[in-house]
Amino acid sequence: MTVSDPVVESIVATISRSATEIRQGLIGRRSTVDEENPSGETQVEADIWADELLGDRLRAIDGVGQYASEERAEVDDCGDDPATSGSFAVAVDPLDGSSNLKSNNAMGTVFGVYDDALPARGDALVTAGYILYGPITTMVLATEETVSEYELTGGERTVVETDLTLPDDPVVYGFGGRVPDWPEDFQAYAREIESELKLRYGGAMIGDVNQVLTYGGIFGYPGLESRPEGKLRLQFEGNPIGYIVERAGGRSSDGSQSLLSVEPTELHDRTPVHVGNADLIERLEDRLA
Structure with a gap:
């Protein structure tokens, strides 16, 4: 599945291509630092590193007007205002579950692409997704039409399922x-x-x-x-x-x-x-x- 808007597709492609690099970059960045994120939580080295990597790459995309991260106190304005210009705002949790790094358990990256200035309601999202760094690196991506799952390797996306839905019988x-x-x-x-x-x-x-x-x-x-x-x-x-x-x-x-x-x-x-x-x-x- 591809995203119809070229800017949104560029955002998704940038995040998915970065996933392999982020996963590899976790090695040697498991220690905590003497800093807290804006929510008062202790950061690990990998939190700051992943945020800087994604922030630099996403802010460079023409059509991204704002970048915001769980690791940053304020929104970074990097283009026209998404509320008035047709550009997009990207909100990212660079490493969800980074406290799991110490015990080497699963974690991920979460992102949302809004067509409004941040902070915004969830119904302003045009695309959202997450990357799971499990035994296999996967991405689940939702658009207005469908939800798809991919396996990520070497910067490439391989489709696993194109119409992902919750099973009817919960487990x-x-x-x-x-x-x-x-x-x-x-x-x-x-x-x-x-x-x-x-x-x-x-x-x-x-x-x-x-x-x-x-x-x-x-x-x-x-x-x-x-x-x-x-x-x-x-x-x-x-x-x-x-x-x-x-x-x-x-x-x-x-x-x-x-x-x-x-x-x-x-x-x-x-x-x-x-x-x-x-x-x-x-x-x-x-x-x-």
Whole structure:
């Protein structure tokens, strides 16, 4: 599958070609640095390196008006305003799950291409995707028409599936956050789900969401008693993942509405994130209501 807009296709091609280099570049960059990202999380060397690599390459594309990253405090203006000019804004989580580097577990890269200035609602996305650095490097890419999966090697994309949809019969679930910190209504919902589905939770959202897309089910990082807004960032994680899952026939929710309908106020806004089969999300919203 190719993306119809040449600028958007150039963005996707640049990210996919960079994936092999990013994966190889993780070697020797597993240590933490004496810095925090704008959300107050400890960075590892690979976070900063991957952000600089993707930022330099994406900002150089003619038609990219803004670049934003989970690792940067502000939006980088690199062209015309996407809100008025027809250019695009790219929001990236360069290394989702980088805390998994220490234990050498799965992680990924998440990106969204918006046709509006950041911060933007998820319904302004025209394309979103993620790269999973697992045993095989793969990319899941969603457009307005379909969701496709690729294997990435040597800078090339090989199509695995061109019309990826969630299986009708859900199998797996994964919920983030410390259980004692879950609100009571979410705890009650989780008790129901754990009696029906198999637990699959690896500490990197990308890996857990990919399990849901492969086998059907639900992933959630709820609002917590200590942090009602949740942990995940709307622009860099919630919106792109919500877009992908909805295009694959599932649903996304912040607990009461589609993630794509959430009005952002700041670039690094957090949000509860729940994605998966529609009936499981509907049950969740009923429980939280």
